[in-house]
Structure formats: structure tokens, C-alpha cells
Amino acid sequence: MEKTSRDPAMTDVARLAGVSHQTVSRVLNNHPNVREQTRLRVQAAIKELDYRPNRAARALVTGKTQLIGVVAQNSTLYGPASLLSAFEEAAGQAGFAVSVGRVKVLDRGSIAAAVERHRDQRVAGIVVIAPTSSAADALADVPAGVPLVTVDGDPDRPTPLVTVDQARGAFEATMHLLKAGHETVWHVSGPADWFDAAGRVEGWRQALDTASAEVPPVVAADWSAASGYRAGQMLARMPEVTAVFCSNDHLALGVLRAMSERGRSVPRDVSVVGFDDVPEAAYFIPPLTTVRPDFAAVARETLGLLLEQVSDGETTRPQRTIAPMLVSRESVAPPPK
Amino acid sequence: MEKTSRDPAMTDVARLAGVSHQTVSRVLNNHPNVREQTRLRVQAAIKELDYRPNRAARALVTGKTQLIGVVAQNSTLYGPASLLSAFEEAAGQAGFAVSVGRVKVLDRGSIAAAVERHRDQRVAGIVVIAPTSSAADALADVPAGVPLVTVDGDPDRPTPLVTVDQARGAFEATMHLLKAGHETVWHVSGPADWFDAAGRVEGWRQALDTASAEVPPVVAADWSAASGYRAGQMLARMPEVTAVFCSNDHLALGVLRAMSERGRSVPRDVSVVGFDDVPEAAYFIPPLTTVRPDFAAVARETLGLLLEQVSDGETTRPQRTIAPMLVSRESVAPPPK
DNA sequence: CGACCTGGTGTTATCGCTAACATCACCGGC
DNA sequence: GCCGGTGATGTTAGCGATAACACCAGGTCG
Incomplete structure (x- = not known):
């Protein structure tokens, strides 16, 4: 036997x-x-x-696990999904396993529950992807003492935070359009309760101010191509619109389509810039000029900040912003004469 | 002190x-x-x-962790991403944490490395999302004795496997078009090395056979809207094409756009059906009739199969297929007279 | 009415590791 | 030539849980 x-x-x-x-x-x-x-x-x-x-034996005696908990929304939006994926990779390389706690909605209760589940597992630290204000609010419930880093969260809170420099990306995108000769730039925005969207609105406005350009009203949308299409239908009807900065690439896709349907050629008649650089963006018609956030860098910084807290207990400068990069393709040209 | x-x-x-x-x-x-x-x-x-x-102490004495390792490709494709997310939720409810090991490419080496990392963590079991043959090949390297379930893998291998019944979904989609009165149905297919794509081709062909309809050549594409658009440009030029079944919704989106550009109205002139039911599908123009896989059910079955192996050591009937559901919207109509 | 079960509880050993201390050989310096 | 330092290694004591067994009271049964 x-x-x-x-x-x-x-x-x-x-x-x-x-x-x-x-x-x-x-x-x-x-x-x-x-x-x-x-x-x-x-x-x-x-x-x-x-x-x-045997990690269990080691964890038992040292009191520390090699596990990091991530709380993320149960969504397939490109930005958050990419972030999560980049973080898993960075953590893996540093010898940490990542345990993901998905949450259906970003409200206090769900986030608190997810954080509790992670504490039960005795994770070394927790990362929360908190792109909306309701999510950021929920962090107030997290007991102190747990190493915690927020990603994409509220830049105005003192919690350790890593985020893409939305305003700067938007600023550059807008400037790019202004420098091409456009008198002003319209903006199709993401949902107002997302920090990402708010930051992009801000950068866009700053660029217009800097150039002393007129500030047209914000066209509000959600993140979907459908809402971009609806916004585009409106903009296409206005001959004075020659340049549009969209808060993400899906919105831009919708705008592109609306323009094309009304016979306004991109980029000859109207220039369009997006944000995110989704994989398909280079295959849009025309290939889309957009802003590429460096998710890998965000992930690295996040991990660094978290591990700093784990070992030192505290962090010196708890906020990091990552500058995105303008990717120039073929959807921008000078305005028609 | x-x-x-x-x-x-x-x-x-x-x-x-x-x-x-x-x-x-x-x-x-x-x-x-x-x-x-x-x-x-x-x-x-x-x-x-x-x-x-203290889970570490418990794991030490029982020799079992409450951790499940998942190996998945580092992609943001809708199908795999949804699956992962559903699995994390199902496992969470069963009291298991999920540790995700991302892999850049699905080749033997990467998958073996990811599996090794999970074994180091002494996970209770491993789930591999292996939608291509190269991924399925890599599983040969996994040492026996580790509870393992493959999702979306090769239906022709004896390994424990859970998968969406691609062929059945494709069969129903195609039948739906034939019953609407179309003489035959064209197919825009995903990459040939994906089992999902192969299964959908098979189901499509079976339906045509069943109805004794002519079988047109498969139009090969990848999963992207761009490639769907190119396929659509070709199909739009052929007046005899009145019905197209696309291997996923993004392809369908590309086809819709190509049709619209050439003035062929969907669904009046051409009917289109997709696969996946991505969240945007209901907002396409027109809203897309498509096939919805039940990712939650796949996740549940996968977890069940895995836990069965964990406790019994073996499984009785190690393969499960989940029937998808046809979601009827507005992109299908009888053919023009 | 003593032997035996059985439900409720405590005691002890053990999992595999790291931390802290113990040991021992060998070295250089006064 | 004795002493303290140092480098390489061994020994012992937990970490916090579960498993196995011991124990004890009270009821059942022949």
C-alpha cells in the first residue's frame, strides 16, 4: 500500500x-x-x-503574506481592465501574488465587504481602483493600519494615490489641435462622476485658456461609442465645429461614425482626438490620434508605493501622477480654409 | 512604550x-x-x-489553501475578460480567493511558468483559460496530480473542460437566419487557431447542412472590428449576400459599418447576427441580434469541476458545455424580394 | 447495577518554517 | 599562550491552527 x-x-x-x-x-x-x-x-x-x-509555514512565523489584494469593479472597460492586468504582471514579477476582489457596484458597502475579504486573507496590502467619487468615499471605512493605495482615485484626498495625469494628457491633446490651426476645440466628456473624465475636462479647459481660445460648452456623454455617436450627430450639424477632443477612444469612434454619415470627412473637415489608445484605435477610419496612458508605469508606481507602506509603515510623498503620451496618427489636420 | x-x-x-x-x-x-x-x-x-x-496556520496543518490559481492571457478581449471576472465572483462566493497569473502569449513556456508560480503558492487547484491550440498543448506539461480545469479549451482532449457550446450557438444563429427566409448564410470567422472560432464555423456548417442550404466559403478574419469591416466591404459588393453570421460582435460591428457605407441597409437588405452580446451590442445601429454565452454558468461549472477534483481526486464526467442563448434584436429580417 | 456508549470538552502533538540563541573552530593581538 | 571576536553551523522555541486521543458525566441496556 x-x-x-x-x-x-x-x-x-x-x-x-x-x-x-x-x-x-x-x-x-x-x-x-x-x-x-x-x-x-x-x-x-x-x-x-x-x-x-511552504508559504503557509513561512507566513505563519513571519506574520506576513506575499499576497496583495486588489478591489476592482466588475467591468470590462478598457482603462480599468488594462490597469488590473498591468498590476498583476508587475506584482507577479516582484514575487507577489494578486488576489482580485470584484465588486459589482462601487458603493460603500460592496467596497467595504471586498476589503474585509482581503483582510481575512491577511493580504500584505490592498489596492483599490476607485475611479468614481462613490468609490473614493467608501475608502473612509477602511480601518487605518492596512497598507492601502488608491489608483485612479480622487486627487484631492490625502490618501496614497497613483493616477494617470489626465489633465496633462487632455492639455496636450487640445494643444495639438490648436497648434494645427483650429480656432477652438470641442469636448465630448465621460461621466461627470469619474475623476478621469473630470481631469480631462480640466486639462482641455486649461489648454483653451492658455491659447485664449473660446471655451465651447462641454458635450456630456458616458464612455460608450453609442453616446459618442449621439454627441457626434449633434456636432456634425454645426459647421463651426472643426476639432473635437473626446474623453476616450470609444466616444471618438462614435463621433467618427457620425461625422462620416453626415459627409464630414475626418480629418479634412473635422479633426478628432481620443484618449486611451485602445488596441483598435490604429484601425479606426481614419487611424485615431489619441493619448496613451502608461498603465505599466501606473502599476509599477502603485506597487512601489504599497510595498513602501508595507515595510516602513508610512510613505513620504504619497501621490504619484504618470504623464501620458500623445500618439499622433491620421485623424488630425489643419482646419478647412 | x-x-x-x-x-x-x-x-x-x-x-x-x-x-x-x-x-x-x-x-x-x-x-x-x-x-x-x-x-x-x-x-x-x-x-x-x-x-x-489565521489562514496560514490552518493551511499549514491541513495542507490545503483556499486559493485557486487562474492562468489567463493578458488580453482585454471581451470573452476571456468576462469569463475571468465571472469566475472571480463565483470563487469568491464559495470562500475561495483567486490568484491570477497573467501570461503575455499562450505558449508552452509562459503557461508552464505561470502554472509553476501557482504551484509555489500551493493553490488548491488551477484553472487555465486556453482558447487556442498552443495553449492547450502547453497543458501537457502540467504535472498530474494538480487539480486542473481548462476553460474554453480543446473539446477533443480528455482533460476536464468547461466550454460554451459554440457549435450550438452558431447553429441557432444560422437557423434563425434561415428561418427568416434567407437561402443561405455567409460566415465571417475568427482566427482559425481559436477553438471558439472553430466551433462556431462547425455549428454554422451544420445548420446549413440541416437545411440543405448551399455552403459559401468562410470569410476569415481575426476578432477585430477592423477585420470585420474589411470582410464586410467584400460582402457588401456581392448582391447575393443577404445574411451574415459573424463569429463575434466586433466583427459584426465592422460588417454593419461596411454595409451602411455601401448603402446596403441592415436589416432590410442584409441581416447580420453576432456572437458574445457585448454590452454595446444593443446600441449598435441597428441593435444587433446575437448569441449570449452564459459566462456566469461557465464559471460555476468550472468551479464545481475543480472542487470535485480537489476533494475526490477525480471527476466522473469531466466535460461540461454550456448552451448559449440567442438574443433577438433588430438586425435580422426576411430577405428582400 | 456494572459495562458500555455517547455527547461535550480539554490536552497534547504536529504541520514547516524563521528567530534567537548556543556552539565550536579558528583567527589576531597583547 | 590566553582572550575576545567572527564566521559557519546546529539546537530550540515558538507562530496559530487542526487532529487524535483522553477524559468525564450521564443515560441505556442486558
């Missing part, structure tokens, strides 16, 4: 290498005081047994 | 309730042999101390 023998433990490695288990532990944790020869023997034994340290 | 006292442990609860720590353990694990009165005392103590069991 062969019982499947249990996974090898540190003592098994120690026995094979002819040392004590403590020496194995020292090799594993790169302690300096181990003779080179001994280290090699131990490493050979580890490889031979396909030994892997 | 106040040192922040450590989290309460089981013994603290036991002391407060006036019982042994073992009794606390029994209460926590719902053992039957505990007097009601004792149970209440213990529960009160747990609440008072805000005690939460």
Missing part, C-alpha cells in the same frame, strides 16, 4: 545535503554566513527533490 | 469565552458536538475581539 508521500519539506532537503534545516533556510533567504560549498550542496538537494518552500 | 499588540488568536478567544482553544476551533468549523450555549459564548467572544482565523 503506497501512500503518496507528502511534499518534501526543509528537513528532507537538510538531510539530503547533510546539514541542518536552518542552514537550508539560510540558503533560501540569502543569508551571508553560509560557506559557498555548503550553499551549492543545499541548492543541489533543493533541485533534486523539487523542493518548494 | 505600547507595542501594537498582535492580532487576536484562537487562544485569546478561548480565554475570553472560558473554554479551550479546541472548542473555539470546533465552533469555527461547525462541528456538531458543541453545546448551544457554549457556541454562543464563543461566538460572542469572536465578535468582541474581531477575531479572524
